[in-house]
Every structure is written in structure tokens, then in C-alpha cells.
Amino acid sequence: NAGVTQTPKFRILKIGQSMTLQCTQDMNHNYMYWYRQDPGMGLKLIYYSVGAGITDKGEVPNGYNVSRSTTEDFPLRLELAAPSQTSVYFCASSQLAGGTLAKNIQYFGAGTRLSVL
Amino acid sequence: RKEVEQDPGPFNVPEGATVAFNCTYSNSASQSFFWYRQDCRKEPKLLMSVYSSGNEDGRFTAQLNRASQYISLLIRDSKLSDSATYLCVVNAGFQKLVFGTGTRLLVSP
Numbered sequence: 001n002a003g004v005t006q007t008p009k010f011r012i013l014k015i016g017q018s019m020t021l022q023c024t025q026d027m028n029h030n031y032m033y034w035y036r037q038d039p040g041m042g043l044k045l046i047y048y049s050v051g052a053g054i055t056d057k058g059e060v061p062n063g064y065n066v067s068r069s070t071t072e073d074f075p076l077r078l079e080l081a082a083p084s085q086t087s088v089y090f091c092a093s094s095q096l097a098g099g100t101l102a103k104n105i106q107y108f109g110a111g112t113r114l115s116v117l
Numbered sequence: 118r119k120e121v122e123q124d125p126g127p128f129n130v131p132e133g134a135t136v137a138f139n140c141t142y143s144n145s146a147s148q149s150f151f152w153y154r155q156d157c158r159k160e161p162k163l164l165m166s167v168y169s170s171g172n173e174d175g176r177f178t179a180q181l182n183r184a185s186q187y188i189s190l191l192i193r194d195s196k197l198s199d200s201a202t203y204l205c206v207v208n209a210g211f212q213k214l215v216f217g218t219g220t221r222l223l224v225s226p
Contacts, residue, residue, distance in 0.1 A: 035216075042121070042204070042216040043161070058213070090160055104149060104208055108160035 002026050006091050006109035013081040013116045021076040021112050023091030031094045032074040033058075033106065034066065036087040043090065049074055081116045088113050118143050123205050123217040130224055134195045138220045140205030141187045149208040150181055152190050154201045155219065161204055164190075195224045 007022045025032065030051045035043040035058075045058030049068040063085060065077040074093075078085060092106040123140045130136045142150075150167040165172065167179040167188050178191040188205055205217035 040125070040218065042218040045213060048213070104214070105151070105163050105166070106214060108162070110160050 004091055004093055004107055004109035006089075006112050008112060009110065010113045011115070013078075013114065015081060015083065015116060017081050018077070018079050019081065019114075021078075021089055021091075021114075023074045023076070023109060024072050025074075025091075025093040025107075026072065027093060027095070027107065028071060029093035029095040029107075030071065031104075032068065033092045033094075034064070034074070034076045035090045035092065036060065036085075037090060037111075038087050046076065046089075078114075083116050086114060086116045119217075120144060120209065120215045121205055121207050121217040123220045125218060125220060127221040127223050130195050130222070132195055132197060132224055132226055134224075135191065135193045136195060136222065137189055137191045138203055138205075138222075139187055139189050140217055140220075141185075142205075142207045142215075143186070144207065144209055144215075145183075145186060147207045147209055150179075150188050151206040151208075151214075152177075152179060152188075153204040153206055153216075155204055156201050161216075164203070192222075195222075197224050197226065200224045 004025045033048045034046040037043045044060045047066040049055045089112045091109045094106040152164040153161040154164045155161045167181045171180045176193045180189045202219040202221045204219045207215045209215050
């Protein structure tokens, strides 16, 4: 069971470089999310998507972009990397069960550790 | 006020002890609640959902108090493998989860 797969696991970027964090899920979930987690902090929502072709901003979207061309893939793009973007990035997916929010269980990938120097 | 607040700990307990964590949330319209577990440098994983009537899963018991807007997690007979950070998570509406910063538990022999 692959679940949610993120690549790469680690990356070091120089200030101003760009990169794409990849996320794919094989559970046919409609909902996908990108979070960042800074040391000692809770997860902050960057962007989310409720289905292919539909994305929306979360709490901390500045400096990031996303796209959702397929159900499976939800890449996160950093255009001009800054030291403030040093963090651990988690991708997650979920699916409503029986149309109820009570079953909004999110499944996470293993994370991408990004350092911007 | 933070949307979800937790005591960061750490809670240091011996094996076999009972330990309880509380979490408060600010949005009275929140509809669903969860406890996630996060091991060091790993992804969060669902521990259990929290239902209004309270629910139990083995050694773990979760309670919800809507009137006081808090959620609790009780762990009985602590194991070394329970050492982790426990995240209180609240569904603020439309698939958007709000995560607490977590409570760290250290179980010692």
C-alpha cells in the first residue's frame, strides 16, 4: 500500500532557486493538502484542493504555487526560495465518507525536509 | 487566542502510568475532532477520532466537552512505544483541519 508518496525526502536550495515538491496518492482521494511544519510548531496549511482542476489558498500560501491536473498528483512549487521557507513539508489526502465531515481522516506522506541557505 | 491550544510538555511518565492530555479549541462551530500521533521526524498518523459520547480504543480514551470546548486523551498502562508527540486536531469546516502544536510524551523504563 503506497498511500501518499512525496519526493524528494530531502533537499537543500540556495536562495532564489526554484523547485517542485512532488506528491502523489493512489487512494483515489478527491481532497489533497500541503502543510508546512516548523520546529516546535503545528502544521500550517499552505494550499488545498478539492478535486482535479480546483485549488485554494490555505493559511500560509505566499511564496508557493500549486496545480492539480489529475486526481493523483498535487505538486507544490517554490519559485524564489527564501530562508523562511526552510521547513518540513507534508502532503496529505482525504475523502469524505458518507458525506460527513466527521470522517475527514487525512493520510500523510513521509514529508520533504527542505533547507534554504 | 490560538484556534487549538495544547500544553507542549514534555510529560515524563514511567511505564505503566496513566497520563492525560487536554486540548482547548476556540471555534465553537467546529464539527469534528481527532488525536494524531507524530513520532520524531515522521509524518502525523491518526490515533483516533473523538466523538461526543467519548470513545475508547484499547488503552486510549478520548473525550469531548463541547460546552467547555476541550478535548482530552487518556492513555492507560503507558508503554515505551507510546513516546511521541500527540497532536490535537479540529475540523474548522470544509475539510480544513487545524492542528495544535502537540504535547510531547516521554515514557521511561
